[in-house]
Amino acid sequence: MTLDATVRGQVWLPHTPGFDTARSPWNRAVEQPVDAVVEAADADDVAALIRHARATGLTVTTQPNGHGASGRTEGTILLRTRRLDTIEIDPAAHRARIGAGVPSGRLQAAAAPHGLTGLPGSSPIVSVTGVALGGGLSWFGRAHGWVADSVLAFDIVDATGTPRHVTAASDPDLFWALRGGGGDFAVVTALELALHPAPHLYGGRVLWSGEHTPAVIETFRRIAATAPDELTVWLDLLHFPGADPMVAVDTTYLGSAATARELLAPLDALPTPLSDSRRVMAVDELGSITAEPTDPSAGLSHSELLTDLSDTTVAALLASPIAPLLSVQIRHLGGAFTRPSDSPHGPLTEPFALYLFGLAADPAAVLAKQAALAASLPVSGRKAFTFLNPRETVADAFGPEVVDRLRAIKKQHDPSSLFRSNFPVSV
Template sequence: MLEQLRGRLVTPESPDWEQVRSGWNLSVDQRPAAVVEAAGPGDVEQVVRYARTHGLQVSAQAGGHGATHALDDTIVVRTDALDELSVDVPARSARVGAGVRWGSLQGALDGTGLTGLPGSSASVSVVGYCLNGGFSWFSRPYGSGAGSLRAVELVDAAGDRRWVDDASDPDLMWALRGGGGNFGVVTAAEVELHPAPAITGGRLMFPIEQAAAVLTAYGKATQEAPESVTLWAYLVHYPQSPALPEAVRGKSFCMVDVITPDGELDGVLATVRSAGTVLSEVIRPLQPSEVADLNSVPTPPQALSLITSAFQEVTPELIGTLLSYAGEPSLIFQVAIRHLRSGGVGGRPGAAAADPVAPYMVLAVSIVPSPELQQAAEDQLRALQEGLLPWRTGYMPPSGLSAWNTLRDCYSEADLTRLREIKRRVDPDDTFVGNFRLP
């Protein structure tokens, strides 16, 4: 049956299997049963029908992001070639294929006065990001990526392709906004766009020795900032890599990034600037295409691990804990504090499974140069996560999960029960597997 594919079926017997089966995150040795590089939505339909007939499971993955062992023994459908992209400026919406990355969508918005809700990487697929929650530079004024989903083109458990929106199936839309790929394969989506008449943003860099004062000032600035302004703070330890500029190579910094869609930054940064010695400040107008690259997340495949934790306030005790675990160079490359919108995705409480429940999150990342350091890096991250437990508040959407976490770390038991009920209705044979399975 799969011989009719327009795309390519890759199996363990294929010469390039080792390369194709890998995800973007090289720390996860995902081992699917096969990979289908879909040429179009029709290939996805064929794969789902084949899997259902043969008692197999299907997972979707665009560029390889979201690698976990939940995808082991499944047929992984790579959706990179589903690259449809159209923008309707008057309707403030875009239709994107499942392979479209944030860099492409944002590039199509230059000059429109609109923006999507990208996160910290232009290489992540729009669809995968939104299905898993999505923390955006514009989460404060406009909510997270999940809330921007207006409708999806879904290949369902029967292998049929159909459009789903809040009018046709509000419960399924609720589940798709954060429940990941557990309910079908999304081949395209309509996402909401938002006003961005004058995007302005950039970065301030301080010596790492002044981090306590800068993070304290950052916490105060986030309380003073209008909702249109987003501030993220970092502790960063750059490695001794010849690929890095000499100005940062082997050095550590405390940094604060700022962005707004409307250009109003007057007074917002005064508190942060006065906290220490500003080594570098670059604040400038930005095109939508430049937003996702604001904090320079690396795009080549990496061996990466991360942890997240949600909390209510930037306190001296929290700052002290972060510095005790990550104030000196170690296997933890970066610790970020992100200020998020609280009280409902996209301003619509209850519209998404991935509703944020806290105004801040900590995100810590390790990028290891060699496999033998992987376990030590994970141990350091887990220790930091445990150290943050006294301040933890609520849950994190799946886009903030570590590869070793489960959806129990994301949702209350009531929400998990609702997700399971929707799963049983739309996928009774458990054909679909997201990068985090429903427990």
């Protein structure tokens, strides 16, 4: 039976119009070779595809919209799950059930009228499921931990093509692996997750000319040193083509505007900023803070976890201009990230996350700058799974014992390697 006859959703093959667009990842710098693309109509369609793949010896890789692609897709069927987009909110229980294709912004919009929030990252268009499968660093992670820590259950299709409901009680090992170990074990069709109270939110970006960078960094360190878990601050060194360098502090506070202004008062003692977007906001407006692009583009990223932001670290950070990078972002972690977590990542004890990004116009120069800057800073040697780039593997995110456990779970639940995630555990 052909793919067209197997599923009710749309199928693209190499000879059909639109194939190249359908197979393209979000990051256009990543080449993603596949044998076919299937956009499933629903969870039943997913099951039908998996049974077909099992019967014909095919391999399936799953992406809602292509974020986090690594290019390790040769010889696979690319499964798109963006049409699995249902959202059910139970405001009394503080729970949501969402389809695998639901983007973060849509969940936030559904939760906001109830005074609730999920755990969104900086972009509203990234799928909640994709982030949760990689652990997930959220604006509110200091208050509530990894995104994966809020997942209560998974609806999956396993390697036999059988739909299953997976919880900590029903399948403890598989549940553990799915909460941050990636999508190499099953196709997730829906999530059940805890929502968190968010009756008040204050946030925004303050932007200064680059000449004020040392003073801004010192103030950022002062605020981070005493920040309550409800307060998150990120530092951004920015240098866009054709513009002078700039520096920004991005922030959110789960609480009243008055308390937020008090906590962030040191920012007001700095020189007059170029702009200040801080305000009372709804939880579905978080994407406006960093205003990340909502259209696909080509870029190169590199991430690390920093063990400190000492004077020596700051000196290394500022030793030379960040160009040809567009941005150097430092996210304050701590808080609930340091607490016990039943996930492959476990507690996140490093106090800061570093994210380096550049355009792909001159890849060699961007990669060299990223490598040199990372080598000059105090890094822990592990990375957040969702920040892995195509040149890295799961061994860059987890220690050997965790990788071994993930591989054992993979062998148990998918012995024929029918599934291949963006970052396979066997590589």
